Amino acid sequence: MPLRLLKYGLSRDYPVSGDIPATPELKPAYDVVIIGGGGHGLSCAHHLAKYHGIKSVAVLEKAYLAGGNTARNTTTIRSNYITPEGIAFYKEGVELFERLSHELDFNVMFSQRGQLTLAHSEATLRSFHMRAEMGKHMGTRTEVVDQKGVEELCPLLNMDYGGPLEILGGLWHADGGTARHDAVAWGYAAQASRRGVEIHQRTEVQDFEVVGDRVQAVKTNRGRVACGQVLIATGGMNYDVALKAGVELPIRCYPLQAMVTQPLKPWLHTLVSSVSLHTYLVQSSRGEVVIGGGSDPYQLYSTRSTLDMKEHLAEGAIHLFPFLQGVRLLRQWAGITDMTPDYSPIMGASPLANLWLDCGWGTWGFKATPVAGKRMAQTIAEGRVPDILKPFALERFETFRLLNEMGATAASH
Amino acid sequence: MKLLTCPMNGLRNIDEFQSFGPVRARPDPDATADTEWSRHLFRAENRKGIVTEWWRHVPSNYFFLAERDLVSNEIICTFDASELRDRA
Numbered sequence: 239m240p241l242r243l244l245k246y247g248l249s250r251d252y253p254v255s256g257d258i259p260a261t262p263e264l265k266p267a268y269d270v271v272i273i274g275g276g277g278h279g280l281s282c283a284h285h286l287a288k289y290h291g292i293k294s295v296a297v298l299e300k301a302y303l304a305g306g307n308t309a310r311n312t313t314t315i316r317s318n319y320i321t322p323e324g325i326a327f328y329k330e331g332v333e334l335f336e337r338l339s340h341e342l343d344f345n346v347m348f349s350q351r352g353q354l355t356l357a358h359s360e361a362t363l364r365s366f367h368m369r370a371e372m373g374k375h376m377g378t379r380t381e382v383v384d385q386k387g388v389e390e391l392c393p394l395l396n397m398d399y400g401g402p403l404e405i406l407g408g409l410w411h412a413d414g415g416t417a418r419h420d421a422v423a424w425g426y427a428a429q430a431s432r433r434g435v436e437i438h439q440r441t442e443v444q445d446f447e448v449v450g451d452r453v454q455a456v457k458t459n460r461g462r463v464a465c466g467q468v469l470i471a472t473g474g475m476n477y478d479v480a481l482k483a484g485v486e487l488p489i490r491c492y493p494l495q496a497m498v499t500q501p502l503k504p505w506l507h508t509l510v511s512s513v514s515l516h517t518y519l520v521q522s523s524r525g526e527v528v529i530g531g532g533s534d535p536y537q538l539y540s541t542r543s544t545l546d547m548k549e550h551l552a553e554g555a556i557h558l559f560p561f562l563q564g565v566r567l568l569r570q571w572a573g574i575t576d577m578t579p580d581y582s583p584i585m586g587a588s589p590l591a592n593l594w595l596d597c598g599w600g601t602w603g604f605k606a607t608p609v610a611g612k613r614m615a616q617t618i619a620e621g622r623v624p625d626i627l628k629p630f631a632l633e634r635f636e637t638f639r640l641l642n643e644m645g646a647t648a649a650s651h
Numbered sequence: 652m653k654l655l656t657c658p659m660n661g662l663r664n665i666d667e668f669q670s671f672g673p674v675r676a677r678p679d680p681d682a683t684a685d686t687e688w689s690r691h692l693f694r695a696e697n698r699k700g701i702v703t704e705w706w707r708h709v710p711s712n713y714f715f716l717a718e719r720d721l722v723s724n725e726i727i728c729t730f731d732a733s734e735l736r737d738r739a
Contacts, residue, residue, distance in 0.1 A: 477697050488693040490672075491721075536670035539699055539722045544653070546666055579693045635693045636686055 257344075257428035258303065261439050267464035268296040268436075270618060271456055273443050273479060274472035275299025276308040277419070277604065278596050280426035280437075281611020282469060282618070284342075287433035289612075290619035294466075295435040297427075298458060300442035300475075304423030307473040310541070310573030311604040312496050312520065312530035314509060316353050316414040318380045319645035320369050323629035324582060325376040327609060330626070332378075332413050334608035341608075344425030346417045347523055353414025353509040354383075354391050356558075358403045362513050366409040369645055379412035392508055396560055403514065403557065414509055416520050422607055446483040451591045453483060467618050469594045471610075474539075474574025476597035485588050487597055488635050489576045492533040493540055494601055495547045497570035499562070501525035510558065517554025526568060529555045533575055533601060541572045575600045581646035585614065585630040586623040594618055595632060602646050653724075657708045658715050658731045671705035673697075674716065674735070701727060 246252060270286060272279040275297045286292040315335050317328035338346050357363040366382050373380025388395065388408045398404045431437055438460070447455040447462070455464040472479045477489040502525050511518035516532040531551050534544070548570060556563050577600045578584060584598035596614050599606070617623050623631065629641050653665040673696035678687055696702050699722050706729070707714050716735060718727040730738075 478699060481698065486694055490695050490697045537672070537697065537702070537704075537721060538724055540724060542724070546652075636689045638685070638689065 257424055258437060259431050261441070262436055264438060264441065264458070264460050264463060265296070265436075266462070269294035269466040270296075270469065271463055271465035271467070272297045272469045272471060273456070274306075274470065274475075275303050275427075275437060275439065276306050276471065276473055277304060277423045277426065277607035278473075278599070278610050278614075279469065279471040280304070280423055280430060281607050282471065282596065282614045283430040283435045283437075283611075284426045284433075285612045285615030286619060287430055287435050290615055292619060293434035295430070296463065297430070297435060297437045298441045298443055298456070298463075299437070299439050302439055303427060303437065304420060306475075307573045307575070307599070307603060308419055308423050308607075310494075310496070310571055311419060312518070312528050313416045313419050313604055314353065314414070314518070314520065315348075315416060315605040316411055316509075317378050318353065318355070318369055318373050318409060318411040318414065319643055320365075320372055321582070321641055321643055321645075322372065322376060323641055324643050324645065325372060325378060327626055327630070328605060329376060329378050329413075331606050331609035332415075334612065335415065335417060335605075338417070338422070338425070338608055342425030342429050344421060344428060346421040346425055348415060348417040349523065350413065350415035351508050352391070353411040353511065354388065355409040355411070356388065356395075356405050356510070356512045357407050357409070358405060358512065358514040360406065363407050365644065366407065369409060373411070381410050383408050383410045392506075392510060394505060394559060394561070395510070396558055398557075416509060416522075418523070419604060426607075426611070443479060443482070448484060448590065451589070453590055453593050465592075467592045467594065469596060469614060469618060471596040471614075473599060473603065474576055476576045476595075476599075478539075480588070480595070480597065483588075483590060483593055485590065485593070487584065487595075487632070488579055489584075489598055490537050491539050491574050492536070492577055493538050493542065493572045494530070494533045494575045495543050495551070495570065495572040496528065496530040497548060497551060498522070498526040498528050498568050500566045500568050502527065502565065512554060512558060515554035515557060517551055517558065519555055519558070527555075527562070527565070533577065539574060541574060543570055543572050577601075579635070580640040581643040582641040583610070583630055584632050585610065585627045586617060586632065588632060600646065655706070655717070655726055656729050657713065658729055659713045660708055660711060663708070667709055669707045669709055671707060671714070673702050673704045697721070
């Protein structure tokens with residue numbers, strides 16, 4: 239061993255500490271208990287500690303950090319939705335992603351390469367015009383492009399001229415992009431724990447101690463934890479966890495499957511998505527082509543995969559890019575999506591005074607990781623819901639003020 | 652390939668069927684408040700456990716019911732809609 243190395247080993251900075259400390263002992267009480275150690279929960283913890291000075295925070299994760307839907311999504315970041323409420327919210331999300339690596343001092347590999355959604359019918363094209371106009375009105379970069387525009391943006395696409403799936407045009411969203419999902423979660427976890435937030439892995443919330451209209455404590459497999467405020471941010475388990483507190487959410491769970499090919503040279507320079515084919519593709523920075531689609535056709539609490547869905551995704555991908563036919567698949571997986579009736583999330587208050595919801599993230603949660611965490615932290619710190627979140631309240635279902643988000647991927651309507 | 656036993660067509664590929672979601676009791680339109688209507692419309696059964704749900708065999712357009720485990724995905728039984736009242 240070169241002796242010169244020894245001086246680094248003897249340095250006061252050695253050994254370099256890990257980004258995320260080992261799970262500490264559970265304290266009997268915290269000001270804020272966040273259930274779910276995925277991107278959303280960790281983002282909320284970071285915002286509470288950094289911007290609201292609330293440091294008595296415990297993030298309780300039943301398995302390992304960010305191993306649920308944070309690890310299983312296909313990392314699309316965009317704001318080309320159709321409702322003004324949705325666009326305003328997701329636009330703030332995209333803006334937070336634009337400076338996230340600096341915010342976290344952690345490279346989240348954000349790549350704002352734009353998203354191209356394809357129209358194979360006049361009807362889809364008409365809905366694109368509406369989305370583009372809404373997008374422009376709300377200050378996002380969203381426009382309709384014609385066939386020539388599509389070819390320029392993505393020259394390798396099979397346009398299927400004269401065929402049944404001829405591409406008639408597209409919705410070009412220059413703000414769209416992708417980022418490394420694990421880095422987003424780790425970055426938030428590292429920043430939060432540096433400021434005193436405790437991250438408890440393998441700590442499952444099994445029950446709630448509700449007295450009157452308040453959650454007094456949560457019961458975990460490692461003991462009872464009293465809490466000032468509680469946030470539910472458990473992705474696919476949101477319905478199940480909320481039910482333990484006596485709150486029945488308008489959510490149904492469906493698996494969502496995805497897969498990646500072997501690494502290829504960079505050839506796909508935008509995110510490409512087809513509404514009719516229920517297929518979308520993005521090439522990761524490792525060169526793998528990530529292929530995702532719509533949710534499974536029936537309800538299930540499972541991350542199992544099916545050959546049917548994989549064949550469907552392969553068919554869509556090969557139709558768009560026929561040269562993919564000889565490419566091998568490397569991995570495939572599924573997550574559990576918590577789908578709401580209107581394809582919008584549920585954020586804000588619950589029927590219990592100190593229980594807050596960050597739920598109903600279905601197939602659209604990853605892109606909202608920074609903004610949901612920021613706004614839920616504000617909600618918890620101030621004890622009231624900010625205007626930008628009000629349209630996403632749970633009460634909207636009782637008052638029949640649904641936020642029908644036709645711009646959601648996998649929206650099967 | 653997952654199979655489902657259709658009460659009319661026998662054992663078929665589940666691809667031939669379409670799920671129509673959990674059975675919900677129809678509220679009395681004359682005696683139902685808005686909150687209950689909202690529950691009926693938006694809160695379908697989603698508990699971990701066995702659910703009774705509507706399915707359709709698409710080629711024959713035949714609607715029937717199935718009891719299925721929402722965690723293991725095991726189809727416990729299927730039966731004709733006429734049996735629904737007897738079971739309730």
